[in-house]
Amino acid sequence: MLYTITKPNTYQDSIVLMLLSNKLNEVEGVNKAQAMMATPANKDILAGGGFETEEMRAAGANDIVIVIDTDDESKVEEISVLVDSELAGGADDEEEVEANNWRKALAIAKEPNVALISLPGQYAAMEGMNALHNNLNVFMFSDNVSVEDERKLKETAHEKGLLVMGPDAGTGVINGTPLAFTNVITEGNIGVVGASGTGIQEVTTIIDRLGGGVTNAIGTGGRDLNDDIGAITMIDAIKALNSDPSVDVITVLSKPSSEKIQNKVNSVLRSLDKPVVVLYLGDKPAYTEENIFHAYTLEEAAVVSLQKSKGEEVKFEPSLKEDVTAKFNEKQVGIRGFYSGGTLATEAAMLIEHATGEESADDEAFVYKSEHHQIIDLGDDMYTQGTPHPMIDPANRLKALEEAASDDEIAVVLLDNVLGYGSHKNMAAQLAPAIEKFIATKKDAGQEVVVLATVVGTDKDVQGYDSQRRILEGAGAVICDTNDQMVRTALNLIGEKAEQPTREVKAFDKTNEDLTVADSLKDLISGELSVINIGLEGFTEALVDQEVDYVQFNWRPSAGGNEELMKVLQFLNHYEGDI
Amino acid sequence: MIYTAGVAGTAALHLLKTERELNVHSVFNNGMNLVSKTGSLIFIGTDKNGYFPFGITLDPFSTKKVITKSRPQDKITINRQEIRHKDFSIILNQVKEYRPDFDFHLADIGLLRENLKQIDFSSYADSDFSHEKMKCLLDGLKNYSPELESQLRYFIGRGNGLTPTGDDILTGILYGDALNKFIDDRSYGLIQRLYNEDITTLVSKSFIQLALNEIFSSRITDLHHDPSVETMNRLKTLGSSSGLDTLYGIYKTLNQE
Structure with missing residues (x-):
C-alpha cells in the first residue's frame, strides 16, 4: 500500500533528500520509499518507480513529497516523525554552543576564561560569583548590583588572580576582541583601562583613526574608584597591562574620585617604568609629571597616548570648526x-x-x-x-x-x-x-x-x-x-572659549608598589579568549565576527525566581564547612 | 534586532523598489526565500554560493538569527531601505550592488573548452542526462525542432534539491549560449513559456528567467574573466551538485559536434 507525506514549500539539498530516501528504505516494515521535489519531471520519475499516488500528483513543484510503500499503516506516523527530524537535522550540523546550566556550559566551552554577564542586577552578582568560583574572569554588563556585592566580587577575583570588569561595564576590548558596546579597533601598543564606557570608546576610536592601536581596553565599571570599592579592578588591570611586553603606553580614564583613592591609583602609576597618560575627567589638572601625563579631555588623552606610543614629543592643540557661522538673535545664547x-x-x-x-x-x-x-x-x-x-x-x-x-x-x-x-x-x-x-x-x-x-x-x-x-x-x-x-x-x-589648563611639571618620588601579576591575568590579556555569555544573546554577535569561541548560557532563575531561596541555594552550593 | 545587508543583486533591489509587501516562501540552511504576490523571488542569506542577481547577502551570524526567526508565510514589509519582519529588520543603507556582468566578449572560449575537459563528468554518462539526451536537447534548441517541447519538459524540474539538475544544466547551456550564440530565437520563447508554468521550483524559475536575459550569478560569470580550473572548482562547490550540473551544461554546449 502506498502512503504519501507532503511538506509544502520545503526545500532541502539534493544530498539531504537522497540520504533521507536511503534512511526511509532502511526502516523495518518499509518495502520502499522515495523523497523528491514534486516537479512534474520528478513526479514522472516517481510514477515510473511505482510511486504513483493521487496526493503525489497533487503536490506542487515547491513541495517535498515522500511516498512510502508499506503493508503496515502504523509505519506512516513513524516515518513522518523521522522525516521531520531528518529535515530539521539536516539544517544544522554546527557545534553545540548553547547551554542552560553551568555544568553544561563549562562542559561544552573550550577552556573558557571570561563570563560575559548581562542578567538583571539582582541575579548578576550571584552568577558573577559562580563564574569566579569556576575560575572565570567576569565582564558584567548588568547594573543595579549593590556596592557590597561589587566589593565581594572584586575581592574574590583579586584573591583568585581574576578580574571583574563592571558591574555596569559597557565597553571592553580583551586581547583585540570587542565585548558588549565596543568599536572595532586596530590592535596596537597602547593599553587602556577606564571606569567609563563611552570614555574608552572616544579615546580608543580617536587613537584608531589617527593610526594607532589598542589591544586591551579594560572597563572597570563606574564605581570602581569609589571609596567603598577601592579601585581593585583598576589597579589589577594597570598591573596586568604593565606586565604585557606588547604594551608601551598605559592610558587610565576615570571621573575624579576621592583624594585617598586617587593617591592610591597614582602611587601604583608612579612605580611603573612605562609611560602613562591619566585623565580624571572633570578636573582641571594643575600639574603633570615626567612619566605621567595628566590630560584634560578625552581627545587630549588619546592624542598624547599616541604620541607617547611613538616616542614623539607630547603636543596637543585643541581644535574647532572655524568655518561654521550663524546669525543668532539676542535671545539665542x-x-x-x-x-x-x-x-x-x-x-x-x-x-x-x-x-x-x-x-x-x-x-x-x-x-x-x-x-x-x-x-x-x-x-x-x-x-x-x-x-x-x-x-x-x-x-x-x-x-x-x-x-x-x-x-x-x-x-x-x-x-x-x-x-x-x-x-x-x-x-x-x-x-x-x-x-x-x-x-x-x-x-x-x-x-x-x-x-x-x-x-x-x-x-x-x-x-x-x-x-x-x-x-x-x-x-x-x-x-x-x-x-x-x-x-x-x-x-x-556663542563667543566663549575653553582654555587649556597650564600645567607645571611636578616631580614625585618613584614608588615601590608590588607589581606582580597572576599568570591568569596575563593569560586573559594576551591569550585566547573563550567566553560563556550569560544573558543577552546579541552580545555573541561580536564574538561570532571575531571568531572567538563562546557558549550561550540561556539562564533561567533557579528556585522559581524566589530570590531568598536562590540565595540559600547559592550559599549551599559554595559552602565548604560541615553540615 | 537589526541586521545589515552586505551585497544585493540588481534584480533584488529592483523588486524592493516595486513591492511593498512580500512573504517568506521557504527557509533553509543558508538563508530564506521571500516571494512577491506575482511570484518574484528574493533570496536572503550567506554569500557561501557567491552573489545572485536576486540575492541579498547577510553575514553568517545574521543569517542564522534571521532564519531562526522566520517561518514560511510570515509577512515582510518593505520600507525604502528596510526589509521588516515582525521580529527583525534588515537594513540596506550600506549595501553594495551586485550588477549583472555582461562582459561575455572577454571570455577565452578555447581555454574554457580546454580546461572543462579536466572536470570529471563521467557520472552523467548513465544518468537521466546522458550524452544522447544532451545532444537531442542541444540540437532541438539550435534548430527549434518539433520535439523540443517534450525534451525541455523532460529536463525542467528533473532532479532533487533547491534547483533540480535539469534546470542547472539548462542554466549552463544558456551561459554557453551567451558566450557563443547558437539557440534559435523561437527556442528562447518556448523556454520562457514553459518556465511560466509551475513545473519546477521557484528558485530554479528565478535563475532561468534571469539567465534568459543573460544575467547569471557571480560564480558563473567568473568564468569569462578567469577560465581556470580553480574557477571551475569554485563553481563546483555550489550546492551539492548544482555547480557541477551547470559546468556540465556549459561543457556540452561548448563541445557540440
Whole structure:
C-alpha cells in the first residue's frame, strides 16, 4: 500500500533528500520509499518507480513529497516523525554552543576564561560569583548590583588572580576582541583601562583613526574608584597591562574620585617604568609629571597616548570648526546637548562650565544645567526606565529634538552618534529627519541654529564611520571629529572659549608598589579568549565576527525566581564547612 | 534586532523598489526565500554560493538569527531601505550592488573548452542526462525542432534539491549560449513559456528567467574573466551538485559536434 507525506514549500539539498530516501528504505516494515521535489519531471520519475499516488500528483513543484510503500499503516506516523527530524537535522550540523546550566556550559566551552554577564542586577552578582568560583574572569554588563556585592566580587577575583570588569561595564576590548558596546579597533601598543564606557570608546576610536592601536581596553565599571570599592579592578588591570611586553603606553580614564583613592591609583602609576597618560575627567589638572601625563579631555588623552606610543614629543592643540557661522538673535545664547554617551556628556558639561563660569543647578535630570546651557545624558537610568538605551533606540533623542524646536534660547545643539557592536545599526538615518525638521522649524520661526554632531567610531565598525557622518551632514548637521572639538566649536559660536589648563611639571618620588601579576591575568590579556555569555544573546554577535569561541548560557532563575531561596541555594552550593 | 545587508543583486533591489509587501516562501540552511504576490523571488542569506542577481547577502551570524526567526508565510514589509519582519529588520543603507556582468566578449572560449575537459563528468554518462539526451536537447534548441517541447519538459524540474539538475544544466547551456550564440530565437520563447508554468521550483524559475536575459550569478560569470580550473572548482562547490550540473551544461554546449 502506498502512503504519501507532503511538506509544502520545503526545500532541502539534493544530498539531504537522497540520504533521507536511503534512511526511509532502511526502516523495518518499509518495502520502499522515495523523497523528491514534486516537479512534474520528478513526479514522472516517481510514477515510473511505482510511486504513483493521487496526493503525489497533487503536490506542487515547491513541495517535498515522500511516498512510502508499506503493508503496515502504523509505519506512516513513524516515518513522518523521522522525516521531520531528518529535515530539521539536516539544517544544522554546527557545534553545540548553547547551554542552560553551568555544568553544561563549562562542559561544552573550550577552556573558557571570561563570563560575559548581562542578567538583571539582582541575579548578576550571584552568577558573577559562580563564574569566579569556576575560575572565570567576569565582564558584567548588568547594573543595579549593590556596592557590597561589587566589593565581594572584586575581592574574590583579586584573591583568585581574576578580574571583574563592571558591574555596569559597557565597553571592553580583551586581547583585540570587542565585548558588549565596543568599536572595532586596530590592535596596537597602547593599553587602556577606564571606569567609563563611552570614555574608552572616544579615546580608543580617536587613537584608531589617527593610526594607532589598542589591544586591551579594560572597563572597570563606574564605581570602581569609589571609596567603598577601592579601585581593585583598576589597579589589577594597570598591573596586568604593565606586565604585557606588547604594551608601551598605559592610558587610565576615570571621573575624579576621592583624594585617598586617587593617591592610591597614582602611587601604583608612579612605580611603573612605562609611560602613562591619566585623565580624571572633570578636573582641571594643575600639574603633570615626567612619566605621567595628566590630560584634560578625552581627545587630549588619546592624542598624547599616541604620541607617547611613538616616542614623539607630547603636543596637543585643541581644535574647532572655524568655518561654521550663524546669525543668532539676542535671545539665542544657549547650548543644548542631547547625549547618548554619559562620559561625553560629562566632558561637554566640564568644558562649558570651565569656559562660561556658569555653575550647574542641582537637577538630576541634567548632567549640567546652568542659566543658559543644558547637557542631558539620555542614557542615564532616569531616562531608560522601561525603554532601551539611546544608543539602541532613538526615541528619546527624537523627542528631545522635537521639544527643542520651541526653545527660543537655543543657539547650538550637540549630538553624539556612538557606533560599534551593540549600538543601533543606523542611528544617523534615525536622527537625520529630526535634525532636518528641527532646523527647518527654527528657520520658519526666523531663527538660525547650528546642530553639531560627532561620530564615535572607526572605519571597521559595522555601521560605517564615513556613511554615518555623511547621513548626518546631509541632514544639515556640522560634523566634528571629536567631542572635544564639538564642544569647543559650540562655545566659539556663542563667543566663549575653553582654555587649556597650564600645567607645571611636578616631580614625585618613584614608588615601590608590588607589581606582580597572576599568570591568569596575563593569560586573559594576551591569550585566547573563550567566553560563556550569560544573558543577552546579541552580545555573541561580536564574538561570532571575531571568531572567538563562546557558549550561550540561556539562564533561567533557579528556585522559581524566589530570590531568598536562590540565595540559600547559592550559599549551599559554595559552602565548604560541615553540615 | 537589526541586521545589515552586505551585497544585493540588481534584480533584488529592483523588486524592493516595486513591492511593498512580500512573504517568506521557504527557509533553509543558508538563508530564506521571500516571494512577491506575482511570484518574484528574493533570496536572503550567506554569500557561501557567491552573489545572485536576486540575492541579498547577510553575514553568517545574521543569517542564522534571521532564519531562526522566520517561518514560511510570515509577512515582510518593505520600507525604502528596510526589509521588516515582525521580529527583525534588515537594513540596506550600506549595501553594495551586485550588477549583472555582461562582459561575455572577454571570455577565452578555447581555454574554457580546454580546461572543462579536466572536470570529471563521467557520472552523467548513465544518468537521466546522458550524452544522447544532451545532444537531442542541444540540437532541438539550435534548430527549434518539433520535439523540443517534450525534451525541455523532460529536463525542467528533473532532479532533487533547491534547483533540480535539469534546470542547472539548462542554466549552463544558456551561459554557453551567451558566450557563443547558437539557440534559435523561437527556442528562447518556448523556454520562457514553459518556465511560466509551475513545473519546477521557484528558485530554479528565478535563475532561468534571469539567465534568459543573460544575467547569471557571480560564480558563473567568473568564468569569462578567469577560465581556470580553480574557477571551475569554485563553481563546483555550489550546492551539492548544482555547480557541477551547470559546468556540465556549459561543457556540452561548448563541445557540440
